Amino acid sequence: MSNISRFAAVNTKIKTLEGEFLSIDDYRSMLKQRSVADAARFLIKETEYKEVLENIDINQIHRAYLESLVKQKMLNNIDKIIHYFNGSYKRFITTLYAKYEIEELKAVARAVYNGMDTKPFRNSVFIGKYSKVDEERVFNAKYIRDIIEAFEGTAFYRYLQPLLDNNIKENLFRFEMVMDASYYEILQKEWDKLDKHDIEVLQKAQGIMADLLNLQWIYRGIKFYSLSPEELLNYSIHLGYRLSNNFIKQLCYSKSLDEFYEMTALTRYNFLFKNDETTDIFMERRLERHMYFELKSVEKSNPMTIITTFSYIKFMEIEVRDLISMIEMIRYGMPEAEAEKYLIRTLNGGA
């Protein structure tokens, strides 16, 4: 199928959906809300999130529930887009759900591991969306082992199965790492079935994302976790675009944080490490912002490719993350001026 016929319709749809993104003014008004219920009311009145909020009793709403509804909107939008694809493209887009499902699963696993109630997670919208897992079994889990067993027969199981080995103590850390790694392997497998040009753009877009995540991972690994270089390397994502696997290996084997800074200073991603106290606080935000601009530029130079859909989903994710942050800030009463520093989107002009 030619790219025009494959993407013309869906890209038009995405253009309209992008028109629904919150404006800077929406962000500002959102930050001015004084309670979670007010925030929900604002979203109903002024934004497209009314689709998921309309039939909800606003006065009863609480933070976690509102957040899951916001995510529901994201899921609905992806669902709308999926209809425009078929065959391997449809499967590829479906795979993108896995990322969000894994995120939610990790949260549930954390609760299970710490012996907490999983009830607050029952609103999770993505669990089961990709894997088709029996949600009940996940939520009723007593141990991480139960969660893993619930996944028998799903695409994740092959990655989780080694954790059931009795010789090795299963733990939360491994579960999280395995889930994350499985996403990139599944994703790669699915995109290999796309057209050549689409693979190339994805390799670039996802590659930059992998670069950033690898840097963040190795930095944190050295600074906080004191993992062995071999482990750091084995848990990194080998999809890099600007950073070669060998460079990643060197970074893993760097003897100190200073050596790490030295090596990264020469890369394009040196903005992540300011060597001051802001590094840790803002790393996530800097990373996501950078990704936003990188995706915009890849999208511009590759019209009529899968990147439009891929980026849209990422942008949607950014907005949802910001919204969730804002809802949390409202809930915990953070002042507006302070709050906006933690958002991915810059509120002073620009995007």
Add this chain to the structure above:
Amino acid sequence: MAVEKMKVIGIVGSNSDLDKVARIVIMNGSMHILNALSELNSNCIELKTSEDNIDIIQELNDIRPYSSKADFSEDEKIIKSFHDALNIQPKIIKGHIDPTFNYHDLMEDFKRNYEAVKYTIERIEELEQNISIKQKHIKNLYYAKREGLDIGTLLGLKYFDFDMMSLSREKYKKLKLNYENIPSVVIHLGVFEDSDIVAAITPKELKEDAERIFVSLNILKLDIPKGYTGNTESIIKILQQEILTMKSEIGELKAEVLLSREKYEPIIVKSYTMLVVEQKIENIKSEIAIGENLFFMFGFVPLSDIEKFQSQIKCAFQDQVILLVEDVENRKYGHSPPTKLKNNIIFKPFESLVEMYGIPTYNEKDPTPFFALSYMLLFGAMFGDLGQGFVIFASGLLLKYIMKNDAFGGILARLGISSMFFGLLYGSVFGNEEIIEHLLISPMDNINTVLISAIVLGILLINISYIYSLLNLYKRRDLEEGIFGREGLAGYLFFLVLILFVLDKILNLIGVAAWVYLLVLGALLLLMVFKQPLDHMIRGKKELYEDGATDYYIEAGFGVIETILSVASNIISFIRVGAFALNHVGLYIAFATMAEMMTSQIAGIAVLIIGNIVIIGLEGLIVFIQSLRLEYYELFSKYYSGYGIPYKPAQLTANEDY
């Protein structure tokens, strides 16, 4: 030949009778269950405020959905394993259903019976599990064997550990990238299902380091049989021998169990039947409402089954259960009744094609008879051939009786007959027009007549669909659409006048001046444009428009254009009936010409046979679709909504599966 009439039945009884009532409902198998809560909320059940009913009225204040859900998975499991062990196909025998029995007791009885063979069955399962473990071992050993690794020796090493593991391809690449830093010798054994299989030999001293690295590679350790001596090959042989022994033991055990098949079969079938009934009861219960002492159940029952239903309930409970029977016509709110189509044997198969478009609503006329007749007519007219029609007829019978595809087989058989009939009229046998004399017309010799008759046929069919539409609209008492609408009286008159106008001008029939026609047509169009305000004025409504005047007139304006266009396009569309009749002959002529060009007679016959196959397959399919298109688009759009709900009674179907 219509949509079957329904009545609403409400059952109120004491909670202790609930299971029994539900069982009778399932045995009867004619009740389409409704959600009782929404039914009670939207329709007041009519009860006289007498002393008899005081309890019910009190209960109505405090009703809730039935919530406790029984779990049958345990029962299901053992019934299934019993079935498997005795090699019995699950089946349902309705005679086993007894409304008064106690499911719990029956299961206890079943479990007692099961106890007798339980040990043997479990032993079989255990052996089967063992076999699959050993088979896995053998598979793993084969990887080692291929690389010439001697497992016996490797496992016996004093200072080294030997492991086999699989890891994903990505992870294997990482292992290779960093091989120099790993304290093991790693040997690649092969690739299986997208995973790499490797063997690792690690000094025991460094085991811990190596293990941590392997964990971060998310390896899956492969089982290697322990406690065997000898080289890899001989271990494989021993394992295979062990499997054979176990298999023969399984065989013996199975034969032993099978001896008791006769003894246990009745109880198994009965338990299975009751299990399925019990599961159905759960489904029914999820729709009922329950109070302190009473339950409320609602559903639709077709008129023809109602007496049997009433007598069955009466018979079992006398006056302990109250039956409320209400006419559907009295209902103002709530669920619309489901549609049960009732057609005679000739039209029945066509229901499936109608349902493909939609199910008639309860108040709609069932279009199946008209659809069936017109569909056969259209198909036959386009694909009229005695011989090919017979092939279609025969394959329809084949489908129906051999492959058990009732609906589609039935349709094909009927289409075949119609095609044969038209074949006689056209005088065509397997495309050849010389074998028999045509009874009516030979299409190729009368091209214009054929095309014009196709249009006449179309006009006739459209007329009938307008009449259907008027009937439906009358049934709904829809004044706006019925009198002024496009599918209503105004639209119909517009259609008729337009045709009369054209005929008059072409054939000079009556000789009324053109402006008279145009005036009438214009007036009818205006009626259609102002249908909503007119309707609202007649019915004395305050507001003339439902959604504002601007929107209404924009829509109505386009409606006018569409009306004019669609009248023309609907009629012309039917020209294809004639065109395909011609096309049918044309295709044959092409093949006949090719056959003549063949040098040998055998080749000529072969071409004709291939030609006929192509014509039946390709043209048959096209005509099938084109007729369907005419039905759906040209005719259904006039009179058929298809928004109905299918009638799905709670009942046992013959082939319930686990």
